[in-house]
Amino acid sequence: MTNLVAYSPEYWTFDQRGENAADVVDAWSLAAINAQGATGSTLALGTWITEPSALLIYETQFRLPKRAANLISQAPDALGSSPDRHVNDALLNVEPDFLLRRTVPPPVARPKGNTDAVIAEWQGYVTRISDQTIEARLAGLTGEGVAGEAEEATIPRSEVTKADQSLLAVGALFRLCISYEKTPAGERRRYSTLVFRRLPAYRQQDLDDAHERTRARVDGLRLD
């Protein structure tokens, strides 16, 4: 009984055989696959290791032929390392019931850089919100005549993206950037970006630790 799924960004495959497959299919993974859709073509097991695409493999109930098990246990587990070719052959020849104890992730393509150039950036926080505008205090971070300068700003509320509306509150921190982008025609185009920061939440442990520090200081203050 084997559940094997292989996919690349171009296509998905899903090949399910045997009984009780649903018992061992992880619901989380299945949901991800279903969301991406399936095209019905099949990848041979052996190709997954050398293809530059990633592979999702379910562990199922199975037994492993001894020779294959030995080879797999010797397989390197470092990210991006080339696997042993014999492992490929062994896996191609295994019986349908098999155990994969270790998987070898293929090298992952690194994301490309962006050609946009930031010419000014401020960190700001909201001091007041009205129907049409936001008042904010700005601290300049980068840019000539911007870095190190303190300013206040009136910003149209329409500059806040739909995704950030729920983050708009007095005291909320944001970044304001003025940048240039390169158009496909090679021209420079200026644009501004206003993005609210999604900082971690306060944790009770941190608040408790702060209270301990406070306690030490308050107890130590000489009051008159």
Added chain:
Amino acid sequence: MAFDWTKVGARPAPDEIEISVMGPGFGESIACHLGTNEWFIVDSCIESGQARPAVLNYLNAIGVDPATSVKVVVATHWDQDHVRGLGQVIRACKTADFCCAKAFVGDEFQYYIDELSIGPQDRGTKDIQQAFDAVWDSGRTCRQAVPGKVLLRRSLATGGVIELLSLSPSDKEYDLFLQEIALMRPAALEPMRVSVARSPNLASVVTTLVLDDDWAVLLGADMERRPEPDRGWSSVISESVRLSLKRSVVVKIPHHGSENAHDEGMWQQMLEPAPIAVIAPFSKGPAESRPPTATDIRRIRERTSQLLVTARHATSRPPARDPAVTRGLRDSDIKTRSLAKPLGLVRLRKARQASWTAELFGPAYKVA
């Protein structure tokens, strides 16, 4: 242009009283000489582009050692423009007691400041934390300002006793302050944020400097007008009447001269007719509403013999920057205003039997 400290001259004579108000348009600080080289400081501010508090620069310029000469440092309230560099001032004034509203040394406010330090802090929160760290590190006494408390008393070599008294905050303001802090304290699972005070002038400490029956000076902090008798100027006036305090001939106008700090009772019951008045403006917010507005200036000028202001509103330009940045902001209809303002200083001095003399430095000016 940075303030030219070489122009402020020498320290006052041993028998001269001095009240020096300095303000960069965002922030204020007051240095007061009681006589015989004993000083107290109220609040702290830092000139734009500088690292050192203005009051320390001033004392240094006139040859006063803050480590030995300053006897009390008063923090009137916790608004950003009054606490910039306060930690540095406290550390420099090694023998000075620290004085603030009782509410600031209570558990609630102290917890609040430390809780906020978990995430990103604005400058004001850092300044307050550094101030209390300085007090704690040095083991000095923290004097809690309550109405009617004597913060400093000195017998003058020329005769007489000079006292610095706090006149606020009232118990009611204290309670309201704690209620506001309780609402602002961060809670677990809330995203980190910067603290923005809704009512930063709650628990503001108004002080008066009184020399026997000779004269008095009122330092109005940022106290505002309130209709309730146990709040705002109403409570300060009540305390003043209770103590039978002498009316002041000099006043540091409260809350930058704004209309909401104008209390008729203060003018009628706590000030001599036509006092000398000093304003440290507040150059934040939309230009048309920055206190003191032209209306504020007219209102105050009518009731004073002299009105002196530490800086003008519109005296600073934003630094030169890439025109593309300016255009980019304009494209998005984002309007920015620089908070960098030049520092001005108004200095009042008075020898025992003489009148008050006023001097102006930097962009400080006298209203005609």
Added chain:
Amino acid sequence: MTADSPVLESSKTEVVLVGRFAPDEVHPTKLVETNTLTEVEAKLATFNGLLKGQLVDFALDWATVQAVTQRLVFTSSQAPYVRIADLALRVVREALKAPAVTMLGINREFQFRFASSDARDAFGTRLAPPEAWGDWGKEVRTELTPATMEANRHGGLISIQMRQAIPDDREAGWIDLTVASAVVAGSKLGVLIRANDHYQCSDSADPPTLSKDGHEASRTERLLEALLTRFDKSVHRSDAIVNGLVKQ
């Protein structure tokens, strides 16, 4: 900036956390459960790699996230870059059940393109004068011409790396700058410059009374605190170093 100064073609920023992680917990659907990503973001995420228990690699419209058992990598090429620091913090603090962070890297990568072979050679020979390599180096120098570039016989500097060890602002670590020749925007006149701002903890800074788990937790927190408080400074410093290097 002179005529010989290169043009910046692209840049990106990375936050790398080394330690112990459970990649499955970084799956976008899991991140929605912990409010680390919005539902919209998770829905629009595109996967580059997915390997149960081993690898989660996906792209948002402004960042990519790669998680394996010993490493988390957050990369963005869109300002404001601080978003990846915020995302990394939220992932570790709110989404992962038992993470351990032992090292932090805040990295900047730049791809520059020179206008001419001579300009690129001037840059390379400034960083590593061929004459320092003796007679052989002098020979290499004579071959640094536009003609040899055209003929794919151009030698010279291939890569160079410089380290500043344990800068003052951390317990342990370094700032490494690597400069290497590269094909940039289809041009052979490219240079890749990578700044690795590396933070790790030192034994002497550990509170003495902690258990092993306590040490691990303390170090994780100290490194996350460094990420929260030093990210901007790190990026700006790297940019300043690189700008100073290319604009001489």
